[in-house]
Amino acid sequence: MRRLLATAAAVTAAALALTACGTTEPAADNDTKKTSEPITLTDASGAEVKLDGPARKVVGTEWHEVELLISLGVDPVGVADVKGYKTWDTAVPLKNEPKDIGTRGEPSMDTIAGLSPDLIVASTDLPPAAVKQLRKVAPVLEVRSADASDPLGQMTENLDLIAKATGTTAQAEKIKKDFDTKIAEGRKALADAGLGGAKYAFADGYVVSNQVSIRPFTSGSLIGAVNEKLGLKNAWTVKGDESYGLASTDVEGLTTLGDVQFAYIGNDGDKDSTPFTGALAKDKVWTSLPFVKKGNVHRLPDGIWMFGGPESMNQYIDSVVAALAK
Structure with a gap:
């Protein structure tokens, strides 16, 4: 496990001592009719994120966000610690061969830039300096991976935010319904x-x-x-x-x-x-x-x-x- 297994460990350290081209599968409803319309979102950091349309070439710097992308039908072009993801997250396996962008705590800026992504989905666990660098490469959508005051609400909020950025809101609704049933x-x-x-x-x-x-x-x-x-x-x-x-x-x-x-x-x-x-x-x-x-x-x-x-x-x-x- 290493970074939450290091991410969670890093977040709680004081208290715990502890690629192929990506694609977005077409949605079944009106999502597909809006592919050319600009999208403006506010991410978890409060920053305004502007996209020309639903993101199709997406990089994920944390496994939580990578899982959500794949669940929504988006195969990320870049993933941090691909081997680790394959080991620790079997519920939503990678469907493509994304480029390994480095560790979840220190992604490679050069590798990400070389992918020319439409969007980088990053955890707020990343240092602000790293996020600042990423914003020079492509639009960055920061997502808060966890919130102990409302864990399930945060998970759902993340799903909905990424779905809006990728034009996959219909799939997000299905995922939420299936979870409630389970x-x-x-x-x-x-x-x-x-x-x-x-x-x-x-x-x-x-x-x-x-x-x-x-x-x-x-x-x-x-x-x-x-x-x-x-x-x-x-x-x-x-x-x-x-x-x-x-x-x-x-x-x-x-x-x-x-x-x-x-x-x-x-x-x-x-x-x-x-x-x-x-x-x-x-x-x-x-x-x-x-x-x-x-x-x-x-x-x-x-x-x-x-x-x-x-x-x-x-x-x-x-x-x-x-x-x-x-």
Whole structure:
């Protein structure tokens, strides 16, 4: 995971220590009739973004925004850390071979300029100096990847903003409708299994310099908000950061959870991301926890991006229902 896995880690560091040509698929309704009309938008930074028409050659500097682009039918010409995206976001796979523009924290300006994009979709997590440089290359639409005060609202706002910039608003409406349906289905499945209101804790973890760090996903996280929509009760009482709703603890911090359902996501492609079956497997504190003793520890499938868009959350919902309601 490295930048949120570094992005989220960077955003919360103080608190957590933690290409081929792109195309836009034609929309099914009046979106296609407006392809030549100028578009003016206000992005998350408050900047006014002017486009000659729906953007077709788009670069994405963060995986959250890349996922939204592909979900909307836009194949980005440039993506930061392509290998990482393919590893961590399997809900919405790349359909083309975009140019790797470098890391999510430090995209290559020269590489992006060489793509001659119509639009660069960038996270507000990028340093302002980097965004200033990007604006010299092409119009930049800054998107706030997360907001702990309203995680689901922020995800939807991002989807709608990118849809307006790319002329894919009809597809955005379909995505939102499908997500609402998935939430309702998941909530019913858990309730039918007697898990309505069940105490549930989701986390991920890392091993750094032989030390295990655990990252709780509080109610302010996107996954935390989805869990509550599913009727689950978040067992974490620690305070998360203001953007991603993430906190930081160690194995001792797990002793406050009590008897819960505990779930996590790791990745076999990153050995340091699976401490619950690795470094902690023989740890006396870990093995003494009630939910560990009862076997209520669930490793969800690899490749679910915890900071993604509606389709990653759909994938997450399916995995939670499968794990808990078995």
